[in-house]
Amino acid sequence: MKLRILSACLLLLSTWSTTAVAEQTAYVSDQLTIFVHTGPTRNYRIVGTIEAGTPITVVEKSEDGSFSKVEYDDKTGWVETQYLSNEQSLKQKYVQTQQALDQASAELAEVSSKLNTQQSEKMLLESQLERQQQTNAKLEASLQNYQTQLAQLQQSDAETQEKVKMDWLIKGGILSLGSLIVGYILAMMPRRKKRSPDFF
Template sequence: MFTLNKSILLVLFLLPFSVFSQQTADNQAGTSAFISDSLFAYIHSGPGKQYRIVGTINAGKSITYIKQDDESGYAQIKYDDDKTAWLPKEYVSFTPSLANQLEQLKTDYANHSDIVAKLQQQRDSLSAELSIAINERQLAQEQLEQTQHTYTLLKERLDTTQSSIWQQPMVLGSLILIIGLIFGLLLPIIIPSRKNKDRWM
């Protein structure tokens, strides 16, 4: 009696796990899968070793998981687009094999290396352009300072020249002479007109 009760309890305990396993397998039906990391696996025409071997399938090959037979522990797969076969379910993995992961990592590394190389080229190009721009800015600043210095010198010379012109004796003498000539020309015109007026009176 105790043995019977123990067997019933064991069945009741394992039943949820069996149902959960069946539901998980059903949910994964039709999803992409891979052959696990064995060298190769024999594939059969039915769910069990008693069925005819229809070939082998290499490790890492991409397949489509169809369904699972819980009694035999075999899974039905689809490979090479339209072929179906059975093999032990432990050979089916829903994550890429190490070989596929390694190839993907190599591809990703090559792509990232190309991206890094392009970014380094862009960085070098931008650094060269920045260096040229800095040199041009420095040259323009030097030219501006030189122009400002030349302007200051010319302004000082102009101011000195203008003040020295009026201080030169010849310039002052010429100015006095011109004023005297103008006055000399205007004076006879003014004086005779006054004399003529006195005579008629």
Template sequence: MMQRSKKVTLGVLLGALALPALAQQEGGDDASRWVSDDLTTYVRSGPTDGYRIVGSLTAGEPVEVLDTEGDYTEVRSESGDEVWVPSDQLQDTPSARVQLPALESRVEELSAELSGINDTWEGRINALSETLAVREQRIAELESRNQKLSSEAEQSRDTIRNLQARLETQEEDLLMRYFMYGGGVAGAGLLVGLIVPHLPRRRRKRDRWF
């Protein structure tokens, strides 16, 4: 409702701005005048206040200027009567009564245009909103996948660390076994070296010839 009110207000303002151009188009003939928006304009039979009043003209009624003398202007009304009317009670632009239908029509046109523009922008905004929602969903999916991959990578790193620790332990055990085996061989050799010299030697029998 508020948007509609704003549109109508803007239309009225634009219509008011277009009023001078409209008035110039309708008032292009220099002989055309309109009775001012006063309720009643009395007319006389001559160009001074001394002439008798012969009738009146309706506010906003268009007239044709025939002559001007002093403060009065001779005009021809729509009914064809030629009378004199005070010049200050004539105006160069159509009256509000004449302009109102044109302004109302202009307001409706501008309101329709604004409504179309509003619908177009709403459509664009909705499209952008949908695109943004899709992108946000895609970003959320990528973030979830990234977190999953990060978790898997961390698990892989833990597994590698455990395997490296086991490998280092096995290498230490193997090295210890090598040391023990080498020490055992060296000890056995040393023991043999100590025992062999103390073993009794067999004496050779000498062959004698008698």
């Protein structure tokens, strides 16, 4: 009888035998919902469930390592170690990847919007540049025309001044020649003799 009691006590102690471990983050394997027990065997009462992908913290393991004591959502309990994984579930990876994709899509849309704005601004600047080039071409043509007209006016003015000089030179020559002729004629004319007062 004592032997049976001793054996039962040893069995109970072995059931409760656990090993403390350093806290580590783990995840419930994909496509699983595992039961949470109050102790490190299936014989203990089920107090909840944990869905796949839920991050949990392993704080302790049973002696044989088949069960792990975990913390989750401000709760604690024992779950079967075989259903835990050190990697995130595919569901979580999918969600994170989808979030990253959404963010990348938003950034791409923003860049595309900026690019469209820059292209519109570029087209506007190109249009303004083309109009300015046309204006410059017209101004250059007008300037060339004015330069031609100015050169013609300068040439005409020079010719006019030269003609005026020649006219004055000719008139001066004629006037000098006329003066000489008049002087010569006057010199050649006979002088009248003065009458003597005794003539009467």
